[in-house]
Amino acid sequence: MRALRRVKAFAPATVANVSCGFDILGFAIEALGDQVTVSFNDEARLRVLRIEGDGGKLPLEADKNTCAVAIHAMLLHLGSRQGMDIILEKGLPLGSGMGSSAASAAAALVAANVLLGEPFTKAQLVPFAMEAERVACGAAHADNVAPAILGGFVLIRDYHPLDLVPLPVPEGLYCTLLHPHLELRTEDARSVLKQQVSLKDATVQSGNIAGLVAGLYQNDLALVSRSLKDVIAEPSRALLIPGFYALRTAVMQEGALGSGISGSGPTIFVMSPSEEQARRVGAVAEALYQELGLGLDVYYSAINRQGAHVLETA
């Protein structure tokens, strides 16, 4: 078989935390994502040749761009000095809370892995993508990169050693993503978090994460709905998102299952039992934001079950 010279891959946006699963739960969405093309070079180094769709904001330096940082971690593990060229087509808004840095790293890793003849399974790529998250936001959290690579819902049961648990996706579950027109850096949104949690809050949060996982397994959307609550990160972060609580009230009145901050925000995710319901929720949110005089982008999406995948090879 002829060796590959170039591989282009896609990785989806992700919703991390999913309310009660701070740093330990995330899911992938269908609506948008990043595309990365990787090819061999003879320079024995990684080069980010071009970035499209970022408005010139992202770094081309290989030690700063998450595509190159992730591939570097993978090559280091292999003990390889193979050079690669990278082209990033950014489909995700930056600092939105939809796993933008993770999507770049995930697509780059899947492309580079296929180019190298697939020395790694998809799950084995996750630690390399976590190194990219460390560079992007100062914390090697896996709740964006794991679902971006694997698709569906992924639980990070433990980080030491990394223990990933893919979870079932209930039928009909649909998501509305409400992206207010503002940029919130993950690093900043992490810095506002309290470093101590009370026993009472730890108990409430544990009940909800257990309930959410059980709800996914049992296809029980009422249980999913009761469990979409966050008493740890949301109270500090909600203050950074204009209209957060007003939006929650409005979408719950409209019949949503629940809502929360997507990752570190400012995007708000809303879960619904059908696409039709998700669209009604989006319309209500748009009207409310118009009343507040604020800009809002709305995305509708099923849960992405495939995760990062190859688009083209040459």
Ligand SMILES: Nc1ncnc2c1ncn2[C@@H]1O[C@H](COP(=O)(O)OP(=O)(O)O)[C@@H](O)[C@H]1O
């Ligand atoms: N390919 C990339 N390389 C380097 N930084 C990136 C890349 N994509 C996004 N970023 C940046 O990483 C930082 C953290 O992003 P991220 O944690 O993904 O935030 P969010 O998910 O909220 O968009 C942001 O400042 C974003 O601009």
Ligand SMILES: N[C@@H](CCOP(=O)(O)O)C(=O)O
């Ligand atoms: N668990 C992280 C998730 C950050 O997600 P992002 O999409 O905002 O990068 C956190 O809550 O900080």
